Each structure stands twice: as C-alpha cells, then as structure tokens.
Amino acid sequence: MLNPNQMDKRTILNSKHVELTLKRLASQLKENHQSFENTVLIGLQPRGIHVLERLKTILEKDLSTKLICGQLDITFYRDDFRRRDQPLIPSVSNIDFIIEDKRVVLIDDVLYTGRSIRSGLDALLAFGRPKEVELLVLIDRQFERHLPIEPKYTGKPVNTLSSQVVVVEWEQHTGEDKVILCTEDDKNG
C-alpha cells in the first residue's frame, strides 16, 4: 500500500510518547466509566484493534478486572464499495456479547475523513441498540473531516494535508511503537 522509500517521513509520536498517550487515554476512560460495569470497548478492524489491545492491557492491570472487548469489521458497510479498483475483502468481526443498552467506546488509530466511523456506527447497529457510543482515536487529523464526526477522546490532534499519510507502527510488527507522517512526494508523478 505505502512504499516508505518514496516518502518523506516525520515522526509525530515516538515510542515513549505513544506509551504516555495511551496511559492518558486510559485514565480519561476511567474517569468517565469508573468500573466499566456497563461499558464495552470495540476496536475497528483492521488497525483500531491494536489500540484497543494496548488500552485493554493498561486498564485491566489498573482495575484488576476483565474488560468486555470486541473487534468490528466495517467492510460491508463502507460507502466506497465499487468506487475503487480493488475489491474490499473483509476481516473478522468478533463481538460475542449483546451491546443492547451498553455504553460503547469505538476505538480506531487514525481519524481522517470520518467515513470509517460512519460505517462503524452502521455496522454496530447489527449487534443491538447501544445506550451511548463514544469515539476514541490515537491520532485526530483535524480539519480533514468529510462528515460531522468528532472524537470524545483524542491521543494527539495533528494538522495534515490530504496528500499526506499518517502511519501508526506497533512494537509487535516493526519492533517500535511509532506514529509517522509521510508525504507522497511523487504523488503527481
């Protein structure tokens, strides 16, 4: 998808910053949800689930209790089906609980146009009617929204151009937690 060699890179968050940001987000969640009794955390496939995993580890350690977590795939709810050259192949949805009357925290890595979140809200309805849905993102690309969607919890807001790409790398994949901003300098040939 992205060829890092063709891009000009700038680090937005290094591994220490990622750690601190996740801890802060976890604390903010605790403030609002206390014991997480009626709260479920749902990560969006394919990349939001990594943010979810990390938050889950931090929160479960702090609260010494198990949290109810799930993974949601939005492929069939996207609005760009048949508008791209490659078909969209789905990932796994893994929600083995009822979200009826639950407080749901939707989690993703980067918020950009807001279209994925729109699809996520649609996809969520197939599992019941939640009491409330909140949005948590690690990176918020401000001023790039196509839809009226705003996160309740933001790791870091960044100002970007639409020609730029924000990439979140995780320790388990690349050896280091990192958020970088790439510019496709060869975008127009």
Next chain:
Amino acid sequence: MIKMDNLSVDHLIGIKDLTKQDIELIFKTADSFKQVINRPIKKVPSLRDITIANLFFENSTRTRLSFELAEKRLSADVVNFSAANSSVKKGETLIDTVNNILAMKVDLVVMRHPNPGAAKFLSEKVNARVVNAGDGTHEHPTQALLDAYSIREQHGEDFTGKKVVIVGDISHSRVALSNIFCLQKLGAEVMVCGPTTLIPKFIHELGVKVEHNLRKALEWCDVANMLRIQLERQEIKYFPSLREYSMLFGLDKEMLDSLSKKITVMHPGPINRGVEISSDVADSDQSIILQQVENGVAIRMAVIYLLAAKINRH
C-alpha cells in the same frame, strides 16, 4: 479490510473457469457472510445500488430462495421471473426476454435454464453480470462451491488427499460435474459411484475413479455426496426400478454404522427419503444436509458480492 486480487472472471458460468485462488477467495468472503447471517440483524448495505434479476426457466425452490435471501441480505433490489407465467410461453426468445428485463436497468442476472450452455450464451450477448444457477446437465457452480465449503468446515481448509465419492445419477447431474471440477481444483480425490447406465462412458478422462459397488466406495471415502435420482431428466429407463436402485445404491443406517470410519454424508436436496438415503441417515449426526443449506446463502452472498465489486461506478 485487506486488499486482494479480484475474481479472475466477470461471470460465474461454471467452476471450470475458476482458479483455485478464486475458489479460496469466495470461501474466505463466505466466512464473513456466515458471521453476518448469524447476527440479530442479518443484513449489510453493500449492494444498495444494485438490481438483480432472478430468471428461472426451470423449476427450483431452494436455489431460488437461497439466491433471493442472499441478494436481499446484501440489500440489492430483486426482481423475480419464472418461465411458468411469462412471455417465453408466447414464443419470445431467451435474448429478447433478457434484454427486455435489462432495459429496466438490471446489473446482474441469476439464471437457471434447462439447456446446457444457456448461461454462457447469455453472458456473451447481454451487458450484465451472469450467475449460472444451473444450466441443464452442464454445471451448477454455486452448489459445488457450497458443497466444498461445507466439506471445508468439517474437514479443514486443506483438501489435499481428502476423498469424496459422488453417488447416484452422474449422467444427468450438473451438481456432479461442478463438484468434480471444484474438488479437483482444491486438491481432493474424487470417485463416482452408481449403476453403469448412469455413469458417463468417458468420465474417467476427468481423472475420477469409478466404482459400481457402494460399500467399496464408502469404505474408500471421507465424504459421500448422495445425489438425487433425476427422474425428470431421464427420458428412458436407466434401471429396472427405484426399489432395486435403492437396494444397491441407497445408503441406510445399517451400512453407515458398519463402515470402518465415520464418514460425512451430504445431499444437495431435495431428498427422496428411502431412495438415495434412508430417513435415519438424513437425520443422523453424520449428515450435514442442513448445514449445506445454511452455507448456500453465505456462498451466494460471497459470489454476488465479488462479482458486483467488478461493476465499476466511478
């Protein structure tokens, strides 16, 4: 969401045209749709702007229902047509009938027709995606896909060395031909079993084993697919009586229990209870007949979803 190669075909006419990768892509997509149809809300909005015509020039209950459910669960608009109450009776040709329907802006056609090759003919003449829902004695690709998908669920993703026997009327069965192509592409070994009169003379050229003794065939296999005797396609008598057929090629509980291993029993439906298989076999825990029906919807959703993805609306 992972980006992957598209299907290699624009229409689903037969399994013969598909590659192994195509079949695996369809299975992988069907896995997700199987999750969807087991949720409280069994519908996704992917095909909101697609219109599908189901053209059935031959009787069908479960295939038509299965396709219709699959289409509706993808949120497509559906029109149904059956030859019994149509202008076909008034002398209209196939192309004219279909072009009239396409003039109403239909994107995809699902067709069953009594003539072999009808789906291919149509796909060359009209401007819409075509899914073959059975053309005469030629192919019935979605049935073969759902059969193989059901085997995969029971026996795992790797088909290498899996042994499947297809029992019954091989000559008149489009299910048999599609199944042979599909299972062989996936790497399974296939045997056909039935009375000599119902096994095509040159079937061994497809690389399948031929056996006329049911017990020997069942001892060899992991999975037995028991086909229906298609009396409606047999213009002459191929065997003396249904009773004799049932005694020689019918599977009953006694025979099933006496085999040295537990085999999986399949049937594409509709079952003639007491002819191909006895009632207690059909209802036993070794039979996956109803799972096949459930998987049919997921497979058809996957096929339609993947073909619709090739209709570009840039």
